[in-house]
Amino acid sequence: MSEPNTITINGNAFTFEPGETILDIAKRQSIDIPTLCHLKGATPTGVCRICVVEVRGADKLLPACATPATAGMLVQTESPQVVAARRLILQMMLASGNHNCAVRGSDGRDWTHFQMGVQQDDQSGELCPVWGDCRLQDLAYRYQVDGHAFPRSPSPYPMETVNPFIVRDFARCIQCGRCVQACNEIQVNNAINFGYKGAFTKIVAAGDRPLRDSDCVFCGECVQVCPVGALVEKDVRYRVRQWETEQVRTTCSYCGVGCQLNLHVKDNRVVKVSGVEGVAPNYGSLCVKGRFGYDFVNSPERLKTPLIKENGQFREASWDEALDLVAARLGKIKTDHGPDSIGVLTSARVTNEENYLASKFTRAVLKTNNIDHCARL
Amino acid sequence: MTNTIGCIEKADLILVTGSNTTENHPVISAFIKRAVSFKGTKLIVVDPRRVKIASFAHQWLRPNLGTDVAWINGMMNVIIREERYAREYIESRTVGFEELKKAVADYTPERVAEITGIPAKQLVDAARMYAEAKAGSIVYCMGITQHTTGTDNVKSLANLAMLCGNVGIAGGGVNPLRGQNNVQGACDMGGLPDVFSGYQKVADPQLRERMAAAWGVTGLPDKPGLQVTAMIPKAHSGEVKALYIIGENPLVSDPDLNHAQQSFEHLEFLVVQDIFLTETARIADVVLPAACFAEKDGTFSNTERRVQRVRKAVDAPGQARQDWQIICDLATRMGYPMAYESSEAIMAEIATVTPSYAGISYPRIEHQGLHWPCPNPEHPGTPILHIGQFSSGKGVFNAIAFIPPAEAVDAEYPLYLTTGRVLYHYHTGTMTMKSEGLMDRAPESFVEIARQDAIAHGLDEGAMATIASRRGSIQARVQISAKAVPGTVFIPFHYAQAAANTLTNAALDPISGIPEFKVCAVRLSKAA
Known part of the structure; x- marks a missing residue:
């Protein structure tokens, strides 16, 4: 039992490396300890305490995310005491704001009264914008608790909607601090932090200014890590429900970092973008362009048909007509003036496969090496 | 990049130059900021603007525009004089050190201070800091390359890295940050006038023959385009x-x-x-509608040479088609039948004719991309180049002398102009300017100017200014900023309505053909 670097979790012994936390070991062994505030890559804060576990000999429950494993440690992750503690934490969180999802409970009169208050705050008749995509809701189901245990304590702060990208809904914030860590420890933009004290605690930018007037650069890392509905993309809020979308993983089309991102698709439209977690090169991080700059895909200004210019005006044409014309004109110029009278600019925006074919077309068909792209520009 | 993006966090020191990293490569800037904030990594920023990343730096050196060879030679002068260079590495892995030594002998910190404006002590401190680092990473961008001496600037950085044994090690390297999603891939695939895919020279008769056989043609042109x-x-x-x-x-x-x-x-x-x-399509004779990245399958190669999948998420609008399909149809109509079942089939052909991509296939990069060179299907890819030995044998030091920029300020055009991007826009704005949110954050062009220059020109914050060079003039809103240093203004090139490139100088680097976007002379006045 007391072999060096061995820990026993729920009756099973595991070895560990010095410095590993109970949570690290449990994750590796697929033992499900719930977390809310824990953020990979950031310093564990233990602030939400949902990951508490029972350690034999300790006089209180310990947060698994912030407790280093020690030799011979005996840990229970779902003991009655642990479950009771988690239920209490969840009940307090559910009472602390506008968590208007089904976990609120089944008392009809209470629900109506509660929902009307929330609707007033939200200026919307909808359920929580992240209904069905919320870690708090997941845990409320898992531990079968609702929001009745404590009197409701509404947030003293109104919603912030004045920037184009992110809605900050303080009435749904559980103050887990993941956004603060994402901003300060992952993206290191140092734009937000905990402000005020006690019941008035709020996540603030410097001087409690709106994000648009702060150091925020709208990378949206905070939105991606928010476990609840406190930070939601403005364009997504109420318009898109997670279960209505399909996700397609691809590579960002802006700068050369090559961030891996998920395009969330609804009705053949890209409606949201998120970073792919746990994969190089970006490990979930994105910038404002990658996360919020996708409007161009659905833009009504997209070209939809080939165009041919006649008398200084464009007219729509079929592919056959347009391609026949291009082939004929290029063919004639090649015959009349030689292959080197034609140049091709391929693109740093299109795929490798397309660039390869552009090179092949230029060299094998046009028979010139006049091909370049805007690497220099 | 010789190294990977992840490698940046393994560096003991990072030298960032000519890169406004937080705005143009924000996600890479996070790697740098994390290393500096939490891992004890030192950061030197050398940039004519006080860009955001400079606020994280242990030292910010401010060179005059277009004087990069001088400060780099100056740092090498200090390192050589104080014998802080990697003697063993130089002896076993490089050639040309004696020539380099001679070439930089004149670049004393005092003389460099005269050319660059960097105080001698700052240069000496930075040189020592770089030389002392066990693994030093050099990160650069277009602020280094977009000069008439762009090639010289890059070679000088390579000299500096080799001098301290920083090429071919984890956490080191010479790392250009590429500005467009697939600019690396466009180069890799032969979108250049002198090479086929994989940088195989068109002038080489054997390579030409090989490509001609693979493509089933004769008479491939031999003269670089x-x-x-x-x-x-x-x-x-x-x-x-x-x-x-x-x-x-x-x-x-x-x-x-x-x-x-x-x-x-x-x-x-x-x-x-x-x-x-x-703007370019408007003056075309024929415009062909293409699919965008979200509407196609394929691959992009990122700045760290990682070949990654692009996957179709939505259908292209109207009759728009994938670029490769359009090219195939056009080739076919011009008498060369070209047809592929899919983008994957094209990649299979690329692998057969491109040694550095020979081991790359869609199944292998399904979950995680591979770094080229990847010469066979079992090869794990090459995250770090030049480990143990340079790809071309020995690392070559190039003796390089400082040459001033093509255009200097004078009485008529007394201010320097440098151009670049802002966080919220991308290149010519074709994509980002369709986003209401991004336009809300960065609605229009501006001229970033130091307070004292604004006062001298009688320009108030927010006023419209006329900016003129020898080639043209534009109007933009005055933005007084701590980023600007007296004597130099900055204008983003995104906005067609106030196109900074109306002003820029088309003088080219003689080797790379890159224009000198980063230096020209202008004058400012209140807009009429």
Whole structure:
């Protein structure tokens, strides 16, 4: 039992490396300890305490995310005491704001009264914008608790909607601090932090200014890590429900970092973008362009048909007509003036496969090496 | 990049130069900021603007525009004089050290201070800091390359890295940050006038024969073609009659736009294939509608040479088609039948004719991309180049002398102009300017100016200014900023309505053909 670097979790012994936390070991062994505030890559804060576990000999429950494993440690992750503690934490969180999802409970009169208050705050008749995509809701189901245990304590702060990208809904914030860590420890933009004290605690930018007037650069890392509905993309809020979308993983089309991102698709439209977690090169991080700059895909200004210019005006044409014309004109110029009278600019925006074919077309068909792209520009 | 993005966090020291990293490569900037904030990594930033990343730096050196060779030679002068260089590494892995030593001997900190404006002590401190680091990473961007001496600047950085044994190690390297999603891939795939895919020279008869056999043709042209910056002037002189432009907007991105515009007017035939009716597409004879990245399958190669999948998420609008399908149809119509079942089939062909991509296939990069060179299907890819030995044998030191920029300030044009991007926009804005949110954050062009220059020119914050160079003039809103250093103004090049490239100088680097976007002389006045 007391072999060096061995820990026993729920009756099973595991070895560990010095410095590993109970949570690290449990994750590796697929033992499900719930977390809310824990953020990979950031310093564990233990602030939400949902990951508490029972350690034999300790006089209180310990947060698994912030407790280093020690030799011979005996840990229970779902003991009655642990479950009771988690239920209490969840009940307090559910009472602390506008968590208007089904976990609120089944008392009809209470629900109506509660929902009307929330609707007033939200200026919307909808359920929580992240209904069905919320870690708090997941845990409320898992531990079968609702929001009745404590009197409701509404947030003293109104919603912030004045920037184009992110809605900050303080009435749904559980103050887990993941956004603060994402901003300060992952993206290191140092734009937000905990402000005020006690019941008035709020996540603030410097001087409690709106994000648009702060150091925020709208990378949206905070939105991606928010476990609840406190930070939601403005364009997504109420318009898109997670279960209505399909996700397609691809590579960002802006700068050369090559961030891996998920395009969330609804009705053949890209409606949201998120970073792919746990994969190089970006490990979930994105910038404002990658996360919020996708409007161009659905833009009504997209070209939809080939165009041919006649008398200084464009007219729509079929592919056959347009391609026949291009082939004929290029063919004639090649015959009349030689292959080197034609140049091709391929693109740093299109795929490798397309660039390869552009090179092949230029060299094998046009028979010139006049091909370049805007690497220099 | 010789190294990976992840490698940046393994560095003991990072030297960032000519890169406004937090705005142009925000996600990479996070790697740098994390290393500096939490891992004890030292950061030196050398940039003519006080860019955001400089606020994280242990030292910010401020060189005059276009004096990079001088400060780099100066740092090497200090390192050599104080014998802080990697003697063993130089002896076993490089050639040309004696020539380098001679070339930098004149670049004493005092003389460099005169050329660059960097105080001698700051240069000495930075040189020592770089030399002392066990693993030093050099990160650079277009602030280094977009000069008439761009090639010299890059070679100088390579000299500095080799001098301290920083090439071929984890956490080290010479790391250009590429500005466009697939600019690396466009180069890799032969989108250049002198090479086939994999940088195989068109001038090499054996390679030409091999490609001709693979493509089933004869008579591949042997003479390297024109660079883009030569094609446009040749359109002006009539030697180039037709251009086929795919996904580029030279009428905003090229230098000296007034001249570029005239050149395009001389063309007999212009085809533009794009997703929007760009400034360039508007003057085309035929416009072909293309699918965007979200509507196609394929691969992009990122700045760290990692080949990654692109996957179709939505259908292209209307009749728009994937670029590769359009090219295939056009080739077929011109008498060369070209057809592929899928983008994956094209990659399979790429692998057969491109040694550095020979081991890359879609199944292998399904979950995680691979770094080329990846010469066979079992090869794990090459995250770090030049480990143990340089790809070409020995690392070559190049003895390089400082040459001033093509244009200097004078009485008529007393301020320097440098150009670049802002966080909220991308290149010519074709994509980002369709986003209400991004436009809300960065609605229009501006001229970033130091307070004392603004006062001297009688310009208030928010006023409209006329900015004129020898080539043209534009109007932009005055933005007084702590980023600007007296004597130098900055204008983003995104905005067609106030196109900074109307002002820029089309003087080229003689080797790379890159224009000197980063230095020209201008004058400012209150807009009438």
